[in-house]
Amino acid sequence: MRARAEAKAATRLRVLRAVLELSEEKMTIEITLDEVASRAATSVQTVLRHFGSRDGLLDAAVALASAEVEQERRAPAGDVAGAVEAVVAHYERRGDFVLRLLGQEHDPRIAAVVGPGKELHRRWVEDTFGPQLQARPEGDREALADLLVVATDLYTWKLLRRDRGLDRPTTQSRMHAMVTAILAGGD
Structure with a gap:
């Protein structure tokens, strides 16, 4: 049996x-x-x-893919370098595929996939950068989370990695610099 x-x-x-x-x-x-x-x-x-x-x-x-994505992106809360490394590794593995999905999001079935993926990214930002967000006044947290979402977004990776043709370490370094600048400057 x-x-x-x-x-x-x-x-x-x-x-x-x-x-x-x-x-x-x-x-x-x-x-x-x-x-x-x-x-x-x-x-x-x-x-x-x-x-x-x-x-x-x-x-x-x-x-199944959603569960794998959550696992791939896992990083210790508050660890900026670890978070950027994890998200870039995730994009290296799945980024081109997800970009193709986003190009099909007019299809309701695909929209049902990418919509939750966008929500997952926001939750990941809020969880991963939670210590930094909690250290800010409540009114600043949403704006700061918005900026962190953009700095760690798939399209940011695409602009650097695919459109500019930068290598992975440079892409990771530039995304890390954006996240660090955002966290240092507030909103």
Whole structure:
């Protein structure tokens, strides 16, 4: 019984990984159940048995990716260097993919993914820089959080890394300088 449960869980994870891999290669709307099943070395029927529908499959893939993103971005509260390092590493891994998603956010399914992602980023800023935010007068915290959101945003990484062509250490250093300047200057 235990072996069967482990095999079922492994198949489920293989299918979810297949969806995530395919979503890095093409627009989500273009992904078919046949492609997912083929990539996961299983059948469409097995995919449907696990997830019920294509929508159920995509919802489960979003949930898995969201959990992984939260883990990747984890940094000790108040650790500016650690926070910037974590977010840049996250963008190095997933940034181009998320930029493609943002380009599709007119699709309601994609909007349902990127909307919570934007909220996650704001929460990450508020949690990660919580000690610095709490040290400020209450009226200044929201403005300061706004500035920190921008300084650590995916589009900031894109402007430096992709548009300017800077290497990872320079990008990280410039984002760190922005965060440090924001924290030193208040709002």
